[in-house]
Amino acid sequence: MTEFKIEINRTPEKKQKPAFDNLEFGKNFTDHMFEMDYTAGRGWHDPRIVPYQPLSLDPAAMIFHYGQSVFEGLKAYLTIDKEVLLFRPEKNMERLNKSNSRLCIPEIDEELALYALKELISLDRDWIPNVEGTSLYIRPFVISTEPYLGVAPSKRYKFIIILSPVGAYYKEGINPVKIAVQNEYVRAVKGGTGTAKTGGNYAASLKAQELASLTGYSQVLWLDGKENKYIEEVGSMNIFFKINGEVVTPELNGSILEGITRNSVLELLKYWDIPVAERRISIEEIYQAHADGQLEEAFGTGTAAVISPIGEFFWDNKKIEISGGITGELSKKIYDTLTGIQKGTAPDPFGWSVKVEKKEAAGIK
Amino acid sequence: MTEFKIEINRTPEKKQKPAFDNLEFGKNFTDHMFEMDYTAGRGWHDPRIVPYQPLSLDPAAMIFHYGQSVFEGLKAYLTIDKEVLLFRPEKNMERLNKSNSRLCIPEIDEELALYALKELISLDRDWIPNVEGTSLYIRPFVISTEPYLGVAPSKRYKFIIILSPVGAYYKEGINPVKIAVQNEYVRAVKGGTGTAKTGGNYAASLKAQELASLTGYSQVLWLDGKENKYIEEVGSMNIFFKINGEVVTPELNGSILEGITRNSVLELLKYWDIPVAERRISIEEIYQAHADGQLEEAFGTGTAAVISPIGEFFWDNKKIEISGGITGELSKKIYDTLTGIQKGTAPDPFGWSVKVEKKEAAGIK
Ligand SMILES: Cc1ncc(COP(=O)(O)O)c(C=O)c1O
Ligand SMILES: Cc1ncc(COP(=O)(O)O)c(C=O)c1O
Numbered sequence: 001m002t003e004f005k006i007e008i009n010r011t012p013e014k015k016q017k018p019a020f021d022n023l024e025f026g027k028n029f030t031d032h033m034f035e036m037d038y039t040a041g042r043g044w045h046d047p048r049i050v051p052y053q054p055l056s057l058d059p060a061a062m063i064f065h066y067g068q069s070v071f072e073g074l075k076a077y078l079t080i081d082k083e084v085l086l087f088r089p090e091k092n093m094e095r096l097n098k099s100n101s102r103l104c105i106p107e108i109d110e111e112l113a114l115y116a117l118k119e120l121i122s123l124d125r126d127w128i129p130n131v132e133g134t135s136l137y138i139r140p141f142v143i144s145t146e147p148y149l150g151v152a153p154s155k156r157y158k159f160i161i162i163l164s165p166v167g168a169y170y171k172e173g174i175n176p177v178k179i180a181v182q183n184e185y186v187r188a189v190k191g192g193t194g195t196a197k198t199g200g201n202y203a204a205s206l207k208a209q210e211l212a213s214l215t216g217y218s219q220v221l222w223l224d225g226k227e228n229k230y231i232e233e234v235g236s237m238n239i240f241f242k243i244n245g246e247v248v249t250p251e252l253n254g255s256i257l258e259g260i261t262r263n264s265v266l267e268l269l270k271y272w273d274i275p276v277a278e279r280r281i282s283i284e285e286i287y288q289a290h291a292d293g294q295l296e297e298a299f300g301t302g303t304a305a306v307i308s309p310i311g312e313f314f315w316d317n318k319k320i321e322i323s324g325g326i327t328g329e330l331s332k333k334i335y336d337t338l339t340g341i342q343k344g345t346a347p348d349p350f351g352w353s354v355k356v357e358k359k360e361a362a363g364i365k
Numbered sequence: 366m367t368e369f370k371i372e373i374n375r376t377p378e379k380k381q382k383p384a385f386d387n388l389e390f391g392k393n394f395t396d397h398m399f400e401m402d403y404t405a406g407r408g409w410h411d412p413r414i415v416p417y418q419p420l421s422l423d424p425a426a427m428i429f430h431y432g433q434s435v436f437e438g439l440k441a442y443l444t445i446d447k448e449v450l451l452f453r454p455e456k457n458m459e460r461l462n463k464s465n466s467r468l469c470i471p472e473i474d475e476e477l478a479l480y481a482l483k484e485l486i487s488l489d490r491d492w493i494p495n496v497e498g499t500s501l502y503i504r505p506f507v508i509s510t511e512p513y514l515g516v517a518p519s520k521r522y523k524f525i526i527i528l529s530p531v532g533a534y535y536k537e538g539i540n541p542v543k544i545a546v547q548n549e550y551v552r553a554v555k556g557g558t559g560t561a562k563t564g565g566n567y568a569a570s571l572k573a574q575e576l577a578s579l580t581g582y583s584q585v586l587w588l589d590g591k592e593n594k595y596i597e598e599v600g601s602m603n604i605f606f607k608i609n610g611e612v613v614t615p616e617l618n619g620s621i622l623e624g625i626t627r628n629s630v631l632e633l634l635k636y637w638d639i640p641v642a643e644r645r646i647s648i649e650e651i652y653q654a655h656a657d658g659q660l661e662e663a664f665g666t667g668t669a670a671v672i673s674p675i676g677e678f679f680w681d682n683k684k685i686e687i688s689g690g691i692t693g694e695l696s697k698k699i700y701d702t703l704t705g706i707q708k709g710t711a712p713d714p715f716g717w718s719v720k721v722e723k724k725e726a727a728g729i730k
Contacts, residue, residue, distance in 0.1 A: 026514025029425060054421040055429075059398060059527050060391070064420075064508050067432045067564025068571065104571040139514060143429050149391025149504060149529060151567050151601055153575065162424050164514060186556030189590040191549055193569045199432025200565015202516050204558045206433065206469040210518065225554040226591045236516055 004047065004115045006034075008123070011051035020129035023167035025304070026137065030124040030163040034116045038106055040155035047112065049120055052162065058147035062154045069199045070099035071141035073303050074260075075166075076121050076356065078128045078135075079344035084121060084356040086138075087342045089114055091260045096140060098258075099196035104153040105142055113140065113159070118356045120161055125358075133168025135342075137304075169305040174327055174335055176311025177300075179234055180217035181283055182208045183315075187232065187255075189225030194232075194255035201257075202236070209235070217314060219300070223283060225255065231281045237300030237308060238262035241286060242330055244294040251278040261301040265334055267350060274330075283315055290320045297328030306342075307335035369412065369480045371399075373488070376416035385494035388532035390669070391502065395489040395528040399481045403471055405520035412477065414485055417527065423512035427519045434564045435464035436506035438668050439625075440531075441486050441721065443493045443500075444709035449486060449721040451503075452707045454479055456625045461505060463623075464561035469518040470507055478505065478524070483721045485526055490723075498533025500707075502669075534670040539692050539700055541676030542665075544599055545582035546648055547573045548680075552597065552620075554590030559597075559620035566622075567601070574600070582679060584665070588648060590620065596646045602665030602673060603627035606651060607695055609659040616643040626666040630699055632715060639695075648680055655685045662693030671707075672700035 011031045018028045029052050036047040063069055072092045077085045093110035100107055117138060121128075128136040140161045144154030185208035188194025193201055208220045219235035231250050233239060238259040240249045247269055252258055269276040289295040298310040309332075311325040322328075340346025341353060376396045383393045394417050401412040428434055437457045442450045458475035465472055482503060486493075493501040505526045509519030550573035553559025558566055573585045584600035596615050598604060603624040605614045612634055617623055634641040654660040663675040674697075676690040687693075705711025706718060 026425070027512075029512075033424060052424070055424055055426075056419040056421050059417070059420055059525055060394060060504075060529075061420075063564075064428065064434065064506060064525075065436055065504070065564060066567035066571075067434065068568045069429065069432065071430055102572060103568055104575055137514070139425075139430070141429060147392075147394075149502070151570065151574070153571050160424055160429075164425075184556055186554055189551055189554040189557065191551030191590060191593075192554065192557070193565070198565070198568060199428075199430060200558070200563070200568050202431035203433045203468055203563060203565050205516065206431075206518050207467060209516070210469055225556060228556075 004112050006116055006119055007046070007048040008119075009048065009050045010123070017127065018165070020131045020134060020165065023129060023134060023165055025166050026164050028165055030127040030165070032120060032124050034120045034161040036116070036159045038157040038159070044106070044108060044159065047116055049123060055158070057145055060147035060149060062144040062146050062148060065149060066144070066151060067198070067200045068103055068105065068144035068154055069142060070096060070103055070105060071139060071197050071199070072096045074138045075303060075342070076128055076136040076138060077343045078130050081344070083344065084125065084128060085342065085344050086354040086356060088260055088264070088352050089117065089354055091263070092140070095197065095258065095260070099198055100142065102193060102196040103198055105144070105157060108142070108159055117161055120163065121356050122358060124163055127163060127165050129165045133170070135166055137164045137166045139164065174307065174309060174332065176309040176323070176325060176327055177218045178216070178312040179219050179221045179310050179314070180212040180215060181221040181313060181315035182212070182223065183228055184208070186225040187222040190254040192255060195257060197257065205236070221283070221313065229282050229284070231283055231286070232256050234300040234310070237302035237305070239298065239300050240265060241281065241295065242297035242328065243289045244296070245275065247274055247276040247330070248281055249278055250281055253280070259301055261303060261306060261338070264338060264352065265301050268334060268337060271349065286313070287315065287318070287320060290322070295322060297331050298322050299328070299331040306338050307331055369477050371481055371484055372411070372413040373484070374413065374415045382492065383530070385496045385499060385530065388494060388499060388530055390531050391529050393530055395492040395530070397485060397488050399485045399526040401481070401524045403522040403524070409471070409473060409524065412481055414488060420523070422510055425512035425514060427509040427511050427513060430514060431509070431516060432563070432565045433468055433470065433509035433519055434507060435461060435468055435470060436504060436562055436564070437461045439503045440668060440707070441493055441501040441503060442708045443495050446709070448709065449490065449493060450707065450709055451719040451721060453625055453629070453717050454482065454719055456628070457505070460562065460623065460625070464563055465507065467558060467561040468563050470509070470522060473507070473524055482526055485528065486721050487723060489528055492528060492530050494530045498535070500531055502529045502531045504529065539672065539674060539697065541674040541688070541690060541692055542583045543581070543677040544584050544586045544675050544679070545577040545580060546586040546678060546680035547577070547588065548593055549573070551590040552587040555619035557620060560622060562622060570601070586648070586678065594647050594649070596648055596651070597621050599665040599675070602667035602670070605630060605664050605666060606646065606660065607662040607693065608654045609661070610640065612639055612641040612695070613646055614643055615646055618645070624666055626668060626671060626703070629703060629717065630666050633699060633702060636714065651678070652680065652683070652685060655687070660687060662696050663687050664693070664696040671703050672696055
């Protein structure tokens with residue numbers, strides 16, 4: 001691995017840690033953060049680890065006005081042997097740059113980003129929770145910082161990584177959720193920013209999510225923006241269906257985010273010789289499959305929940321129940337396998353786990 | 366007018382002003398800014414004017430991750446009698462709240478916002494440039510500030526107003542621009558956030574703008590996201606065409622921003638008894654009208670340029686020239702009338718101009 005120079009400025013005072021057995025998602029942050037600046041003409045510069053601290057930005061900084069930003073999300077797990085494992089982190093850095101490209105943000109050296117992430121985790125290692133189901137959520141993100149009100153790509157950026165210890169996604173084990181199909185609001189459309197992890201997509205999703213919650217549904221099923229017919233994603237997850245023995249998921253059509261969990265599930269199914277297809281799937285087809293008694297399972301995939309089984313859909317004034325409202329067999333098997341690989345308790349035939357070596361934190365005394 | 370209590374904290378040291386005869390757009394900011402906070406359970410609180418200064422935000426503040434934000438843009442003009450005029454500012458505050466609603470941001474008291482804006486302008490009155498064609502650009506905006514990584518509406522916000530003296534949009538008089546029609550990238554789609562002034566729309570537009578610039582075009586003509594056929598907007602402006610004596614503009618279809626200049630142009634045309642229609646317009650129709658010798662003028666409308674005449678379109682490998690590449694008669698007449706009303710040199714039959722009274726800055730000593 002290439003050697004990178006990252007300056008480290010340790011915090012003079014460590015924070016009090018929250019109780020690891022009762023962590024809320026994304027509310028607690030560790031002692032340090034990684035930061036690197038971009039200046040046009042100079043490129044990315046001054047990679048450094050500093051105490052977790054507020055950002056001071058001009059009120060005209062472009063991030064506050066034109067939303068030019070991207071982010072990633074991945075997790076570090078503590079194994080029973082006290083090793084630290086990352087799950088396919090190079091995929092996140094690759095996607096970060098794909099998002100950057102769509103948003104006109106200058107590319108980041110993926111190896112440097114990965115190295116920085118490992119250094120930061122090493123330094124804040126005692127923040128990785130050790131309770132069953134917990135992990136350290138990692139949030140790399142880029143924001144545009146030039147103080148300028150013209151609509152144009154920013155000439156200055158910050159790349160930052162923050163870390164947050166998070167609790168088990170399912171407090172009482174893996175449980176199916178109820179999903180409302182969204183007909184009015186659209187998450188993304190071909191030619192838009194749906195394939196990138198950028199703030200605007202999530203801002204756009206809040207309204208539909210709010211409406212779904214009001215009617216007792218926990219997530220939104222997004223249909224395509226052109227015909228409002230084809231299934232795209234569920235909440236902030238990709239979606240899979242098991243229909244008559246075959247597993248199907250919407251193909252990457254230019255508006256869906258290419259999830260790393262999605263990719264891993266596809267690999268796993270092929271490895272298991274379970275028939276699987278990426279293709280266009282209409283909501284009508286799903287309702288028809290249910291009517292025909294062929295809709296066996298449905299689940300969302302994403303870093304936060306890994307696998308999120310779906311127990312009910314609501315669309316066009318009709319409710320359908322899936323797998324009798326309980327977690328399907330295949331959903332459970334995928335969940336156990338993936339979380340097993342992530343935590344180092346199951347074999348990893350794909351080489352997906354990446355260890356954070358203590359010695360890699362070379363600059364840290 | 367209702368009385369509002371706004372605390373004023375004056376800057377101890379006024380900044381050096383830039384030369385008013387050579388101002389760039391959105392690069393210089395005045396001595397003060399308005400700020401107000403929202404906290405769930407408490408509502409909007411602590412409206413105040415403070416010295417222009419950096420914002421200090423937690424790196425987990427939601428604006429950096431999920432783009433929940435809205436903004437507005439309007440201008441103040443100095444008349445030859447040294448009066449300060451705003452152009453239909455209540456419309457901007459109304460639209461701010463429409464944007465807020467789409468983005469799940471709590472509503473702001475429009476009267477308070479307008480009062481705050483006037484107070485701020487009064488205080489920084491000597492920043493309004495007096496050179497021909499210049500003005501004071503006003504940028505109200507709302508950002509989500511809760512430090513939380515869950516995808517949900519923020520529980521904390523800041524509403525801020527900053528001011529920027531800006532130069533004449535056309536340095537050498539009103540001049541037609543060349544426009545590339547965009548087939549691949551989409552600005553917005555029905556069900557998305559196109560009708561709201563939110564950062565994500567502008568982030569999404571950068572890529573196409575970059576491509577247009579590379580081929581020598583100054584702006585992008587956006588087509589609809591569903592069929593890539595119907596004309597929506599041009600750059601960050603609404604668009605009008607004069608075809609065989611009739612003026613047409615795309616109807617408000619759920620993905621177009623409802624521009625205040627657009628609305629004013631429609632009113633003006635009706636007042637002048639010029640036939641005008643809001644309807645669906647395909648790019649094919651425009652090319653056909655050109656082929657038939659009936660496409661007389663085309664222009665964009667927006668706060669920044671007021672009227673931006675279009676001299677050329679490029680689409681499907683075909684260039685067409687409009688009005689012989691020079692500014693059309695009607696475009697020029699609308700431009701002169703609107704800027705005349707804005708600067709107080711022309712009659713204002715609609716009551717669009719709003720004076721900023723010196724005495725309104727009651728709290729200012
Ligand atoms: C919109 C969206 N779709 C899908 C996913 C799933 O991606 P991954 O499996 O990489 O976490 C995410 C986020 O994580 C997402 O934000
Ligand atoms: C996308 C977009 N369309 C149109 C307009 C024109 O609106 P207005 O005339 O209110 O300035 C603007 C901005 O000002 C805009 O950002």
